[in-house]
Amino acid sequence: MSPIRTVPRLLALLLCLLPLVACGRPAGRGGEEAGVREAVAAWSRTPPARLAGIPLEGWTYEVGSVRLDGVRAHVRAALRYRLAGYDGAPARSARAVELTREGAAWKVTSDGPAPGAPPQLWDQGEVAAVRGAASLVLGVGQSPATLAEVGREADRAVPAVSAAWPDAWARRVVVLVPGSLDAMAALLGKPAATYRGLGAVTTGSIGGGPAPADRIVINPEGYAQLGAAGKDVVLTHEATHVATRGATTAGTPQWLSEGFADWVAYRDGPLTPAEAAPALARAVREGGPPGELPADAAFAFGGDQEAAARAYEGAWLACRLIADRWGAAALVRLYERAGRESLPAALETVLGTDRQGLTRAWQEALRHELG
Template sequence: MRDPADAGIREAVAAWSRTPPERLAGIPLEGWSYEVTSVRPDGVRALVRAELRYRLAGYDPAPAGAAREVELARDGAAWRVTADRPAPGAPAQPWDQGPVTVVRGEHALVLGVGRPAAELSAIAGEADRAVPAASAAWPRDWARRVVVLVPASLDAMAALLGRPAAEYRGMGAVTTGRVGAGPAPADRVVINPEGYAQLSAAGRDVVLTHEVTHVATRAATSASTPQWLSEGFADWAAYRGTSATPAKAAPALGRAVRRGELPGALPSDAAFAFGGDQEAMARAYEGAWLACRLVAGRWGEAALVRLYEQAGREPLPAALETVLGTDLPGLTRAWQEALRNELG
């Protein structure tokens, strides 16, 4: 039989959680609910672990989730919620960091904390350009809408992602979300306000289009998709239609090639890990972009899109044979030749 105190605590959380707090009034929320997973009463106080489920109306195809810790105090014979925070080790939500300013664009919903409204409006405009650019590169069905989170600082960004701030230093933005078929409700573009501020207008367009492309391709991305293809495709989409040349957009790899350090293989997944050697990571991203640029140029843009889809369904060697009629050594040799010609 369940402890009466446990039942009372659960009922108090259920009643309290039926309506989002007033401070969230400007955020287009629906389906807001807490599912209690554990209860730990301690005299006149109690701690509850719960899973918050909600949608951003018009943007999330399925509920997003967040692990929460709810604190309660006994108020006479009843229980009253006194605090609600991220569960230990869980990422924060934007509203945990302060009042949220909401800016809507044509294709974007921007949620900012501690940032000027004019800055958020500018980011909404940039995201509105990024969504059609990503759609042009990825002519498949996707929501064609994006949620952008703009925290107050690099440390606040790291708290939203649940990772150390050092991993994101110098980066303009990242994308959250799980890989695999089906809806990815938690897919968000998260801005690093410090790194983003250092970018030119053209650089911001490239960064946002890259990240939005990850959102667009999420359902076609799986554990079998190599990182060079995922990151290279996103960069290819971002540079597509611009005047970017290999010499201009791949400076780190260009320096290596001119030193005689031609890569022996396409970039490994480990080469894209956050927090590593920045120069090596830059070479990995640049090499991935040039590999996708090669595929689009030699086999066609439609073939690059099909390769991305196929590589999410089967191992890369099989996908290369099915879509391009080549193998990994053949693609690698063609890529190396392109690097010599364009960067040497």
């Protein structure tokens, strides 16, 4: 063999061995990552002691990525958990977990929301829990009396919803009461201006399958400005969204979804249409009824509040009309079918009319009740 060929082969062999001691990926790095994953798994088997008052189950952190940086490790993980007796499907949270190596072992030093992900309520402070007959109220920075009051209002809302919505649902709700409007907005991942003036909103994905982990999230500033009747309306409206979630799809018109929730909230109350729909009443007196049922975009948060009020009021009165003329059972069937098929098909099957016919009847009702 030629000496000229031997030298390169020897160099190549040496270069293959060098990474073990000098360059390239350090030896044992894969073992370190495995150690980090094991440390997170061991740490996450039990919820933190500060959450002892919350009925948690299925608490798990699923590690996605691990980045090693000397004696520190940065982990991205997915937290999954259920509130026992309340959640039909796991709640999910993207988390950032930090660890520090102490000798040969890794120790978790911090856990918080991943960059860009909303926090959990307990990230904002110590959580107090109040259990009602049909509710679980979790709050941060709120007095026990406030949380108990919210629980009583939620307990009244649940049977009112069940009386109007005969389909199966959990018949219990989870209500979050953060410490401020800003804290509420952080939980929902939106600017605070989006929710200013609102009493509460409901989270949760739409569509079939297992009932999602819905949460009614209170705006403590807007909610505090409401009287007893207003608080009942708000919680009954939001609890209706929880109940109807399984029948609601992307195809369900917003006027039907929001109008149905308001119909449930107002149907046993004393308010007349003119009293409960002041913004729309002004518009009808000044220029007549709207030309069309409210479009989906009219219900967006953070826009023109007067226009949004007219949309909600008009949606409520459309659903009220359907219940009065065709019956409450027909309104429920329309809601169910409108999530599975086109609105024209649902209107024809359930009410025997089309969108134009419903719109004309709605406009006549507005002139009669608000004009």
